[in-house]
Amino acid sequence: MATQYEIIGASAKGIAASVEQGVVEGALAPGTALPPVRRLAERLSVSPGTVATAYKELRRRGIVVTHGRGGTVVAPTPAVASRRPPPVPERVRDLAGGHPDAAFLPALLPTARLSPGVRSHRAQPRLAGLEDLARAWYERDGVPAEHLTFAHGALDCVARLLSVELRPGDAVAMEDPGYHHLLDLVPALGLRTVPVAVDEEGIRPDALRAALRSGARALICSPRGQNPYGGWFSAGRRDALLGVLGEAASEVLVIEDDHVADVAGVPLHSLTTGGLARWAQVRTVSKHLGTDLRWGALACDRTTLARHDGRMVLTSGWVSHVLQETVARLVTDPETQGLVAAARSAYARRREALLAELSARGVAAHGASGMNVWVPV
Structure with a gap:
């Protein structure tokens, strides 16, 4: 439950805005549980319906999610905040981003010309x-x-x-x-x-x-x-x-x-x-x-x-x-198309090699195409 940030508001709009502000500022982190409807209504001296309407609006906008009896929590990636990847420690290679190898780009x-000139872009x-x-x-x-x-x-x-x-x-x-x-x-x-x-x-x-x-x-x-x-x-x-x-x-x-x-x-x-x-x-x-x-x-x-x-x-x-x-x-550039062909072959070899090495170590990973290998943890 949110204990470090105090939600305020006398209307559904005000309550929703207060929660949104807490999410934007980072005071309400992803996964933070919001107060139950009736408890927040009592504290703010408003009707439970007012709080329920605020929570409904926040759900509609992707800021919070409701897990039934688990209550209402801030969404894993709220629509008002951008997800930032975690820092990667030294000497560790980040394989989670899904980025292509720069050597093949x-x-x-x-x-x-910087501008192709005057033309009717909409037409x-x-x-x-x-x-x-x-x-x-x-x-x-x-x-x-x-x-x-x-x-x-x-x-x-x-x-x-x-x-x-x-x-x-x-x-x-x-x-x-x-x-x-x-x-x-x-x-x-x-x-x-x-x-x-x-x-x-x-x-x-x-x-x-x-x-x-x-x-x-x-x-x-x-x-x-x-x-x-x-x-x-x-x-x-x-x-x-x-x-x-x-x-x-x-x-x-x-x-x-x-x-x-x-x-x-x-x-x-x-x-x-x-x-x-x-x-x-x-x-x-x-x-x-x-x-x-x-x-x-x-x-x-x-x-x-x-x-x-x-x-x-x-x-x-x-x-x-x-x-x-x-x-x-x-x-249409021949040299670029050669790089793309090399990338296609290299990604397949690397994927198969990683799967083989994981299998040799008893790890049942998956990956049959593209740049991804799924490793259950």
């Missing part, structure tokens, strides 16, 4: 040359690319898709274990997460079926290079999952995050090829071209494209054309 190829948000390259990138792996757009990376894209498709309180089926930033993002949008167990072939059909029956309106998954378990969809697993999705009573938006498309080291068996009504696949270049290149491509159905771009026009408007030109030059 190309030197940036700057555009000819032409995507450079035609990069759009053609992105379409070929998807079609190489059999992903339908008739409807395609750009975003500022995978999380930016997923956040926009969920915000236009779902409403606070809706449920999203998510991999368990899953990518921690996505697990933080969904409750920050006021949505509920429904865990879906994974194995080395990705999400399990029985777990997906249970999530859909519980009311999940969207599914976020990785077809390969799953973070952190390292699984990837086999053709059989893909077909089984499509069968489960076909059983769903209501339309489900399926979002695939193929973030390691060029260095996963395994072929793609995508749900997007299964004739789904609502689907999207987002790809980024941060793992094979550079972590600071915040550019992503999105292939999707016609409705999803319209909703995504409609919201984007009202916010950032477009992805920087300078950034687009930089990406286009890199993906």
